[in-house]
Amino acid sequence: MASKKVLIVDDEFSIRDMLRMALEIADFECLEADNIQDAHRLVVDERPSIVLLDWMLPGGSGIELLRRLKRNETTAEIPVIMLTAKAAEDNVIQGLDVGADDYVTKPFAPRELIARIKALLRRSVGGDDRDRLEIDELVLDIDSRRIFVAKSPIEMGPTEFNLLQFFMSHPERAYTRNQLLDHVWGANVYVEERTVDVHIRRLRKALQGGVKDYSDLIQTVRGTGYRFSSKGMVAG
């Protein structure tokens, strides 16, 4: 198995260091962040297989990040393990409610943590989650984060990829620009509605680039927004 990426989010250097060491011994690749902004960016850009999230962080508590991740379609599936001080049982409950998949109380034995990580990865990888979405000869490979048209890869930016992933997981449905912003960009980000148009255009352009032209899978719904649909596809 290719080594899996683990994102460590903790503001204490010593803890990160200890975790990194334990994880690397267990053959995981490590990413680190000591604040929410970096962490979120790393999740989006690097798409780790799992996130270890400390509860207490400067600039917004861990639950804030957790909410953001779970609310966003493209990051919600990534398992999150909360790291929490022993006393704060309340937080555990709260965290599990918001969507954390497991928690470990400090101080913890690295062995235990790694066991839990492996358990979660087994669950998420082995489960019913499919790692690719396809329509006709258009294939979106979630694991490698690549798009193929008739077996050959086509290029697009991360946002276009996320947008397409969202569309392909929710076909035959019209979405407003704001809904797309919520699902693809994440709620509580502030960007103009019209920005969606531009990314739609970039995505369409990318979908034209391949051997086959799939750009009209993305349809404009005037007065509303956009829709992804394979209905009425012409064979050939």
Place this chain on the structure above:
Amino acid sequence: MASKKVLIVDDEFSIRDMLRMALEIADFECLEADNIQDAHRLVVDERPSIVLLDWMLPGGSGIELLRRLKRNETTAEIPVIMLTAKAAEDNVIQGLDVGADDYVTKPFAPRELIARIKALLRRSVGGDDRDRLEIDELVLDIDSRRIFVAKSPIEMGPTEFNLLQFFMSHPERAYTRNQLLDHVWGANVYVEERTVDVHIRRLRKALQGGVKDYSDLIQTVRGTGYRFSSKGMVAG
């Protein structure tokens, strides 16, 4: 899963907020109300798939709303889950009598609540859950905002779509031009009555465009306005 609308009726902001968060993570679309009047209006206008109803509300207790909903034919089918303080066992009995479909006592785990919501939706919706209106081979798909005639899509403008959606939700009934303006264009817009005629014509034309001609579902009621009716449809 297609996202379903859930109406949260509770006067405490914190509870609403918590519920909204949990529900959005579970991919539900949320509506909120903190009083009976707003709640009732939202039920009628938005037609949520389910209502979460707090027992204690300012301006009339939750049971009042429950009665109103269950008494009305068009809202009676919407499942209602009561949210109730632990002590008040009596209320639960009373609520179930009046027609609540389930209840959850506070404090509750969001996971549990979501499980119940899903259970109820499964029960009431049955299998595949798409919002659509259909008459014979004419299908209006609300989710994708498309019209199909005999499975193939036909084109029309937004206003025509809205008009048809209104007609198909209110068949067998004559409406004056002004009523149509109110319902389809919205009150407080000022347009000429005759404008309706033009859109009716455009809609009829669109309904002729498909494989089958459905234009005479829209009938002129001379001296009054128009009516959508499937009565007297000719087979073939």
Place this chain on the structure above:
DNA sequence: AATTTACGTGACAGTTAAGTGACGGTGGCT
């Protein structure tokens, strides 16, 4: 049958929404 009234229809111009190309800014990478 003539007249009046209401609706149907095609055309038109103003308005609004979406498509598009360009640009500056940012952050990662070498």
Place this chain on the structure above:
DNA sequence: AGCCACCGTCACTTAACTGTCACGTAAATT
């Protein structure tokens, strides 16, 4: 630092839809 990819926004173009009119036609009224 310098380069590169990408993002968000803007200004402008293009396309689509809207509302209204003028005129044609059908139905009621006389």
